Each structure stands twice: as structure tokens, then as C-alpha cells.
Amino acid sequence: MNSPNQSRAIRLMTVDDHPLLRDGLAALIGGQPDMELVAEASNGAEAVEAYRSARPDVTLMDLQMPGMGGIDAIAAIRAEFAAARIIVLTTYADENNAVRALKAGAAGYLLKSAVRRDLLDTIRAVNAGLRRVPAEIACQIAVHIGQEELTSREITVVQLAAGGNANKQIARHLSISEDTVKAHMKSIFAKLEASDRAHAVAIAAKRGFIEI
Known part of the structure; x- marks a missing residue:
């Protein structure tokens, strides 16, 4: 028997302060028979409220936004909904932002430059309970693992x-x-x-x- 996530479309929420980026994601998601866009937000505070209402299966979260940023939004959503599956979608390719996002509860981390190539597969993987981090960022994390972080x-x-x-x-x-x-x-x-x-x-x- 199929699980609920396998028998229906993956319900998605996008969070980004740039309308054009959200429109692009909506178009990409709209072309997939196994995905459905159910909510959008332009900052972290809106994302928390929208998550409560829409309960998406997977959330695509930007990091840098006015007001509440992505890291705080991830932590707030995960504190209330422990099973929330969130993918960070960002331009920041450094390991510090990736580590902070993953510690806050993100299940995936994807650069915006790789959206067309990797986003759909990343969404499906995270929806299935897996974690996804680009190889180049994972390598950065591995190199510095065990080192003390700056206070x-x-x-x-x-x-x-x-x-x-x-x-x-x-x-x-x-x-x-x-x-x-x-x-x-x-x-x-x-x-x-x-x-x-x-x-x-x-x-x-x-x-x-x-x-x-």
C-alpha cells in the first residue's frame, strides 16, 4: 500500500522576499504532476503563519529576508512542527550558513544557481525523508568538523x-x-x-x- 506522500502530490510552500523568484519556483513546481504549490511567504514571520495554515509537506526557505530571516523561521517552525521538512534555497555557498541551517532543522540546502538542475530531485528526496546538501558544501563542513566555532x-x-x-x-x-x-x-x-x-x-x- 502506498503511503500518503506517495499517493498524492507533494504539497509545497515557497518563502522568499523576491516575487520574481517565487514566480519562477511556482512555474517550475506547476509543471510537475507530483507537486502542488499550496502557500507562499515573503519573510520568516509570514512563513511561520503560512505553515500553520497550509501544513506543507516540504518548504523552500530563503535565508536573507527582511524581518525574521530563514534560520529563525526554520527554528520556529521546527519547534512547533517537529516533522516539518525544510529545504534552504540560497545564494550563500559557505559552510557556516549551511551548518546553522542544518542545526536549526533544515533537511536540505541548495544553491539558487542549481535550482533548474537539482531542485525537483531534492524536493522528492527530502519528502521521502532523506537529507540533501551539495557536495562542495558537504566537503567544506567535513574539512572543518571538530574545530571550535567562533563565538x-x-x-x-x-x-x-x-x-x-x-x-x-x-x-x-x-x-x-x-x-x-x-x-x-x-x-x-x-x-x-x-x-x-x-x-x-x-x-x-x-x-x-x-x-x-
């Missing part, structure tokens, strides 16, 4: 360093001592295996801890 304060420090701020300026901005900033920088260098300040900023940006 929120360390991320703030390296973000300020990326903006050209000296230790004294960072200390003033954060209302901490310059020695404390130096201690944070030393920890950042160790965790990122960076040789100097510029190297630490470059690695932090590449891995998605900061934006420059």
Missing part, C-alpha cells in the same frame, strides 16, 4: 577588524579593554588557523562568519 563576540570582533578598526577602536566600540580585544584576536587566529589579522578576516569571510 558571537569573536564574530563581532573580526567583523569590526574587517572594517579597518584597530584594537583600540574595537575596544572602544564594544566597551571592553584593549587587552580583551587582543585575547579575542588570539582566539580567532587559533580557531581559524590564521597567520595574521588580514588572513583571519579573509578566512572568516570565506567561511561565512562575516560579510565584507
Whole structure:
């Protein structure tokens, strides 16, 4: 006997703040006999409300949106609906965003550049209870697995360093001592295996801890 997910169309919700992207996804989904678009949202808060109403089988979630972003929306939906199956659909190819999304409860992570090639197969796989992460991002995660993550304060420090701020300026901005900033920088260098300040900023940006 077929399970409910096999005997009817996969019910989908799309969450993205760009209407054209949602329209494109709707057209792609509309051409599939085994899929049905049942809800759309333009930010995380709308997504949580829409999920409660529509109860989709699979949700396609952007990360960067005004108001509540994708990570918080995933966590909120999964806290209320533990069986929710969510695929992140994003332009961010770094391992930090992928790890944060997966920790929040996402079952899949897909780059928008791969939508036409991989989205439909990813939806079907996640609907069947599998997990899907692009090979290049999975490799990044594997390389750094077991390493200590930067703390929120360390991320703030390296973000300020990326903006050209000296230790004294960072200390003033954060209302901490310059020695404390130096201690944070030393920890950042160790965790990122960076040789100097510029190297630490470059690695932090590449891995998605900061934006420059």
C-alpha cells in the first residue's frame, strides 16, 4: 500500500522576499504532476503563519529576508512542527550558513544557481525523508568538523577588524579593554588557523562568519 506522500502530490510552500523568484519556483513546481504549490511567504514571520495554515509537506526557505530571516523561521517552525521538512534555497555557498541551517532543522540546502538542475530531485528526496546538501558544501563542513566555532563576540570582533578598526577602536566600540580585544584576536587566529589579522578576516569571510 502506498503511503500518503506517495499517493498524492507533494504539497509545497515557497518563502522568499523576491516575487520574481517565487514566480519562477511556482512555474517550475506547476509543471510537475507530483507537486502542488499550496502557500507562499515573503519573510520568516509570514512563513511561520503560512505553515500553520497550509501544513506543507516540504518548504523552500530563503535565508536573507527582511524581518525574521530563514534560520529563525526554520527554528520556529521546527519547534512547533517537529516533522516539518525544510529545504534552504540560497545564494550563500559557505559552510557556516549551511551548518546553522542544518542545526536549526533544515533537511536540505541548495544553491539558487542549481535550482533548474537539482531542485525537483531534492524536493522528492527530502519528502521521502532523506537529507540533501551539495557536495562542495558537504566537503567544506567535513574539512572543518571538530574545530571550535567562533563565538558571537569573536564574530563581532573580526567583523569590526574587517572594517579597518584597530584594537583600540574595537575596544572602544564594544566597551571592553584593549587587552580583551587582543585575547579575542588570539582566539580567532587559533580557531581559524590564521597567520595574521588580514588572513583571519579573509578566512572568516570565506567561511561565512562575516560579510565584507
